[in-house]
Amino acid sequence: MAPVNNNDEHPPKFKVTIVGSGNWGSVASKLIASNTLKLSSFHDEVKMWVFEEMLPGGEKLTDAINRTNENVKYLPGIKLGHNVVADPDLENAVRDANMLVFVTPHQFMEGICKRLVGKIRSDAQAISLIKGMEVKKEGPCMISTLISQQLGVNCCVLMGANIANEIAVEKFSEATVGYRGNRDIAEKWVQLFSTPYFAVSACQDVEGVELCGTLKNVVAIAAGFVDGLDMGNNTKAAIMRIGLREMKGLSKLLFSSVKDSTFFESCGVADLITTCLGGRNRRCAEAFAKNGGKRSFDDLEAEMLQGQKLQGVSTAKEVYEVLKHKGWLEMFPLFTTVHEICTGRLPPTAIVEYSEHAPKYPMTGGPTSFP
Numbered sequence: 001m002a003p004v005n006n007n008d009e010h011p012p013k014f015k016v017t018i019v020g021s022g023n024w025g026s027v028a029s030k031l032i033a034s035n036t037l038k039l040s041s042f043h044d045e046v047k048m049w050v051f052e053e054m055l056p057g058g059e060k061l062t063d064a065i066n067r068t069n070e071n072v073k074y075l076p077g078i079k080l081g082h083n084v085v086a087d088p089d090l091e092n093a094v095r096d097a098n099m100l101v102f103v104t105p106h107q108f109m110e111g112i113c114k115r116l117v118g119k120i121r122s123d124a125q126a127i128s129l130i131k132g133m134e135v136k137k138e139g140p141c142m143i144s145t146l147i148s149q150q151l152g153v154n155c156c157v158l159m160g161a162n163i164a165n166e167i168a169v170e171k172f173s174e175a176t177v178g179y180r181g182n183r184d185i186a187e188k189w190v191q192l193f194s195t196p197y198f199a200v201s202a203c204q205d206v207e208g209v210e211l212c213g214t215l216k217n218v219v220a221i222a223a224g225f226v227d228g229l230d231m232g233n234n235t236k237a238a239i240m241r242i243g244l245r246e247m248k249g250l251s252k253l254l255f256s257s258v259k260d261s262t263f264f265e266s267c268g269v270a271d272l273i274t275t276c277l278g279g280r281n282r283r284c285a286e287a288f289a290k291n292g293g294k295r296s297f298d299d300l301e302a303e304m305l306q307g308q309k310l311q312g313v314s315t316a317k318e319v320y321e322v323l324k325h326k327g328w329l330e331m332f333p334l335f336t337t338v339h340e341i342c343t344g345r346l347p348p349t350a351i352v353e354y355s356e357h358a359p360k361y362p363m364t365g366g367p368t369s370f371p
């Protein structure tokens with residue numbers, strides 16, 4: 001990866017653009033912007049692409065961010081750093097960058113990648129902070145793969161126990177960079193994100209890291225159901241154990257290269273715990289169960305998250321499609337049941353009952369045939 005040489009500067013410097021400006025995207029920009037000011041190998045300025053919208057007072061979100069240095073809608077009250085420049089023009093935002101950070105809700109990435117084909121630097125490196133996947137005819141497609149394939153770039157991932165609002169106020173947390181191949185590139189990403197309150201380590205298992213971040217959102221929905229039904233801590237711990245078992249089982253069935261040790265990194269068990277305790281997926285699923293499944297997730301998301309997006313419900317659907325296609329539904333009763341509850345085919349109480357698809361593998365047990 002060659003740094004960008006602007007105006008014959010010596011030595012040339014790396015230039016970072018963040019594609020996305022939601023809750024986590026804004027915190028990522030704060031972390032990165034604090035480092036580009038400190039590290040001489042990076043340009044100070046960090047561009048952040050904003051999906052433009054009009055605020056209630058009539059001002060554009062981009063203008064408000066550049067005027068106040070805060071993302072007044074998705075991360076109010078937090079200064080991003082004076083070197084963050086919001087840009088609503090996607091092509092312009094990425095044009096000069098050779099380090100691209102993707103952090104949008106996963107459902108928008110296919111469209112964003114299509115718009116970026118042929119528009120990025122040929123020597124660009126990418127990293128995805130996005131927890132989710134696409135399902136194609138051929139099977140599941142991780143978001144980092146989508147980015148790599150569509151844009152022809154190497155793409156690492158960064159996942160972890162990272163509730164954005166906590167990191168925004170500089171409470172300590174950890175994260176995992178997943179990479180394949182060249183460790184130097186992973187180290188560059190670690191350098192770009194690490195701060196005294198954000199400890200990042202690298203792990204040579206891009207699929208394992210990304211699947212942990214993706215699948216934990218389905219378990220978070222299950223944990224929210226348990227909370228909404230007031231079932232207590234033991235039940236929630238059981239859901240987390242079974243969920244972790246299914247996360248590991250499915251990850252290793254999809255990619256035999258996935259390492260056991262990845263599940264003990266921040267991206268694995270730590271993210272599962274934080275998300276089942278404090279995440280948005282958990283919170284909306286709790287409300288869903290409290291309402292007996294009578295209010296849709298779309299309604300609850302719009303009311304409770306004010307523009308922020310849930311990933312768990314659509315991921316449950318995507319996982320279900322993969323399981324169905326592969327003939328694995330019975331092996332994954334938790335994942336299967338979450339989707340059936342989300343779609344109203346089963347009541348929220350089914351989360352701790354035997355799934356109709358899993359007569360041989362009740363929620364308390366599960367298959368012994370996972371790798």
Ligand SMILES: NC(=O)c1ccc[n+]([C@@H]2O[C@H](COP(=O)([O-])OP(=O)(O)OC[C@H]3O[C@@H](n4cnc5c(N)ncnc54)[C@H](O)[C@@H]3O)[C@@H](O)[C@H]2O)c1
Nearest residue numbers: 021022023024025051104105108130131162163164308309
């Ligand atoms: N928020 C967190 O605590 C957190 C932590 C770790 C990882 N993540 C992951 O990061 C990713 C992004 O999450 P986030 O919290 O930054 O986003 P968010 O949930 O705040 O989503 C809102 C963002 O989506 C954008 N958006 C809405 N419609 C759009 C469209 N049609 N096209 C493109 N963008 C559109 C909005 O402009 C806004 O920037 C997700 O995969 C999430 O799972 C989030």
Ligand SMILES: O=P(O)(O)OC[C@H](O)CO
Nearest residue numbers: 160161162163279280281
């Ligand atoms: O708020 P959630 O449920 O989207 O989870 C946020 C992060 O993924 C936690 O690491």
